[in-house]
Each structure stands twice: as structure tokens, then as C-alpha cells.
Amino acid sequence: MPAGHKFVIADDHPLFRGALKQAIAGLADVSSVLEAGDFESVKAIVAANEDIDIVLLDLSMPGASGLSGLISLRGIHATVPVVIVSAHDDPETIRRALELGASGFISKSASMDDIRNAIEAVLSGEISAPGDIDLGVERDPEISDLIKRLQSLTPQQTRVLGMLAEGLLNKQIAYELGVSEATIKAHVSAILQKLGVDSRTQAVILLSKIGGEPRPAA
Template identity: 35%
Template sequence: MTRILIVEDHALVREAMSQTLARLEPGLECVEAACSEQAIAMLEQHDDWDLAVVDLMLPDLNGISLLGIMAKRFPDVPAVVVSAFDDQASVRRAMRAGASGFVSKARSGEVLRDAVRNVLDGGVYFPDGEPRVAAGAARSGGSLAERFGLTAAQCRVAELLGQGKTNREIAELLGLSEGTIKVHMSAIFRAMNVRNRAQALVLISRRNSRP
């Protein structure tokens, strides 16, 4: 059963998101927290969370701070930010803090479900629904190997990661099992000194943007 933690201080918004995400799949459970303190307590009490949906404007610790805590203490729980602030600066701050997705509150429930589904499948969801690092990703293998000491196999996985592919899609494209891809991902994250795929994408994006 999929369990999602919704961290949002407005009760009506929390309830609406819970109802929206409940349509994602049968048996999906949404648990609500009104602030960062409640969210951290819930994350500590249970270890079976599949994803967190986090607002940036919270009454105690803001969403960026909560993302930082989650990245350090609960690195296996991906986070999707849902915020009224959808400017590029806010998106970049959220991604740098470890968010795996970002959805504007002005978007529809269908967009939120798509984002959550993508992240649950191991992907990263940007505001326009497409990763921003796709351009030039296929040229990144050599530079990634040189900079991070990746093997040829890891470079192939990193290239597809840079194109926004999920673990399942990467496995199908390379003819490998998802378990093998997860092993490669863990090795890539260690080599890049990052905790999750969102932070890895930031490094790949920076590398690809260089002449």
C-alpha cells in the first residue's frame, strides 16, 4: 500500500490534495500534517512512507528547511513541493534542497497526480512536466566519467537519468533489471556526493550547460 504524507497548513487544501491523490490507485493512504514539526514526528514514528507532498509556506519551519531535514534524516522519502510560489527561483531552491518534484497550486489535480506518479516511479517532475536537463544529456558520458569517476555502465545510466527517465524506463532501455539500475543509481549518488536523483540532476544539468 502506498503511503503519502501531506504537509500543508491549510486544512481545506490538505483535504483537497488527499482526495485528489486517493484517486491515483486503490488503497493509497494520505496522512496529513499541518506543520513541519508534525511532519518530522510522523516521519520518525513510521518508516513506510513512500512520498511527502510539502508546501513551502509553513507556520514553523518553512518547506525548504523541512526538505533539508528530510534529505539528511529521511533520504529514502522523496518529496514533491506544491506551492503558490512557482517562480524559477523557488523551483531551483526546492530542487537544490532535495525535492524530486514541483507543482504550482494554480495547476489541476490531474497535474498533481501525474507529478506524484512520476516521482513514485523514480522520476523527477518539473513544473512543465519535463526535466530541464534533457538537452545535451547524451553528450555527458565522457565528462561525467572524468569528473566523478563513473564506470561506462554508470555513465549510461547517468545519461538516461539526465533525460528524465525513471528506473523502470532505464532498465528497459538497457536490458537490465530494476534492481541492477538501483545499484547503479546508489553508486552514482555516492560518486557525485548527493542524496537523491534531484540533486544528481542539478549536477548533470550544470555539466551539460558548459560549452
């Protein structure tokens, strides 16, 4: 068992991945740092490495739309702490990320010290959010209801929902997860029931409401 923590940095900007690596380098007990520049790569890394200690996840990267990326990762590896690192650091985004299972939130404008402090807090089991922002409460009753419904999904249901959002068919999901198509059908039925919708299309539209984040112009 290697001593030290195993990190995943998921961001599509190499410069920012470099900055996060630099921040991590200042921490004690770092055994390895894995990098991903798109969401497919992050999912593959998280699925293949049971021993990850923390994931630093950018909210807007190719293949993921806002908070739906967080939901998908929580489905793949329910226990690994995911810290959102984003330029979208408004109270609403931070609060929703934490309610959907993120262990922390780091603004891209944070200093190196703040980034390290946030990572250390999460590694020691705490939840970390920018201290100078009042997160308030959810004012949109529809989103509030949706978050409660998403929180009621099991990790496997969450993972299946993430795959539905990617447009995969039941048989493709069954193949990916190594289970029968009947099992996936049962999961989909349970997901629709918990989300209060009649079809997978409606489930995906609902999920996109929580994921909808303005993508900055390149």
C-alpha cells in the same frame, strides 16, 4: 506488508489538504494518507514511519521557513521522495528545491490531473517539475556555492543542521538522536567546515538564506 502507497500531506490549510487528498484518491494503490498541519508534526510522522512512499510538503507552514524545511526532512529520512507543493512557483524556488533534493514540485495552481500526474511520475522514480517553466540557472553565486556545500553534507549532518536551526543545544540534539554529545560536537565541527563558517550562528544564518521565502500576510 500492506499493498499500496503511504502518503504524507503537510500543509497548514485544511482546505488544501482536502484538495490533495482528493487528488490522491484518484490514484491506484493508495494504502494510507497521513496529514500534518505544522512542521513539528511532519517531522514526527516522517521519523516514526519508515515505510512512507512520498511526502507532499508545503513550503510555508508553521515551524518551517521555505526550503530549510525540505533540508530538515531530507536529514530525517534521506530516501523518501519529497514533493514541494507551493504557491511560490517561480523558476528560482523550483530549481533550488530540486537541487536540494526534492523529487518534484507542484504549483498550488495546478489542476487535479497535473497534481496526479506529478505524483505518479515521482512514485515511478522520476523527478517532476512544471513543464511550462524554464528553470534557468542560478544567478546568485553565493546561493550556488551554498547549495553545493549543503549537497556535501551527510544525512545525519543535514539532520543536525536542521536541529541547530531550531535552536537546539548539542545535548538536546544528542538526546533526540540517541547519540553522545561528543558525536554531535564532531558533526557540528564537520558541518561548520563544509559550510565554510566559524560558528553555529553563522551556519544558521547561512541556512536561512536558502530558506528565506516571503511569508504571505494572513
